[in-house]
Amino acid sequence: MPNQLSRCFPLPKIRQAEQFTLADSANGKRIEQWINLYAQDVNNWEPSEQHALAHLIPLLLCGEQSAQLVFNQEINRLFLQNEKDNEVMIKSLLEVEADEFRHDQALQTVLKQLPNIEGKRHIQRQAKRFYAKLGRGDGRCQHFIKIATLDSCVTQLMHEFEHSLLGPKHPFALLCGLIKKDEAKHVYVAKHYAQALGATTAMFKQDQRSVSDLLHQLLATQAEHFDFLGVDLNKIFNTLEEKWQ
Numbered sequence: 001m002p003n004q005l006s007r008c009f010p011l012p013k014i015r016q017a018e019q020f021t022l023a024d025s026a027n028g029k030r031i032e033q034w035i036n037l038y039a040q041d042v043n044n045w046e047p048s049e050q051h052a053l054a055h056l057i058p059l060l061l062c063g064e065q066s067a068q069l070v071f072n073q074e075i076n077r078l079f080l081q082n083e084k085d086n087e088v089m090i091k092s093l094l095e096v097e098a099d100e101f102r103h104d105q106a107l108q109t110v111l112k113q114l115p116n117i118e119g120k121r122h123i124q125r126q127a128k129r130f131y132a133k134l135g136r137g138d139g140r141c142q143h144f145i146k147i148a149t150l151d152s153c154v155t156q157l158m159h160e161f162e163h164s165l166l167g168p169k170h171p172f173a174l175l176c177g178l179i180k181k182d183e184a185k186h187v188y189v190a191k192h193y194a195q196a197l198g199a200t201t202a203m204f205k206q207d208q209r210s211v212s213d214l215l216h217q218l219l220a221t222q223a224e225h226f227d228f229l230g231v232d233l234n235k236i237f238n239t240l241e242e243k244w245q
């Protein structure tokens, strides 16, 4: 039976800014090629790797789906303001949304072929709770500070998968390398957007610690599977903390 998992967050339905054409994304093309080349071969990966990834991908997917919604809402809001000045920002937010959609597609295609594991809905529920809580009660500025922080964490996490025990040529390591490039760009976009909304260095410092602590707690629920693949969560979060000091 294929590994089916309902979405953590629905696909955005309202698309206000459809008339904007986006420049071709070279990295996006690479991810699409990755899906065509590798995504159907997941059954050939080592069973132990499949087992570990079946526990970890639901955590990653939830973040991709939550990000699509957040960026979509912001794009719609800016679009409805109908101000010429917003166009550049709308385009960069649209690019991020499109990247997240591709990450979502690639990870979903992989997950569908991984074995069904006990407790996957529980893993998904924990992730969903984390992402839903993240944006609750914040102003937009603070929300984007948190997104920039979160994407810094994801960039680091993808780097560790890329250099994990899977080996540098493993298809999943290659995919993580591609996602990493996009996420590093998202950090830049979200950070600048937060700054445009009034974020200060002190505000960033305040949220970085709390967001990364919470994400660490969420990921640590699957620590044994990260460990199995040689992805060291403590190293990731210590590196981030040093960077932010």
Ligand SMILES: [Fe+2]
Pocket: 064, 067, 099, 100, 103, 179, 183
């Ligand atoms: Fe992403």
Ligand SMILES: [Fe+2]
Pocket: 067, 100, 151, 182, 183, 186
């Ligand atoms: Fe992102």
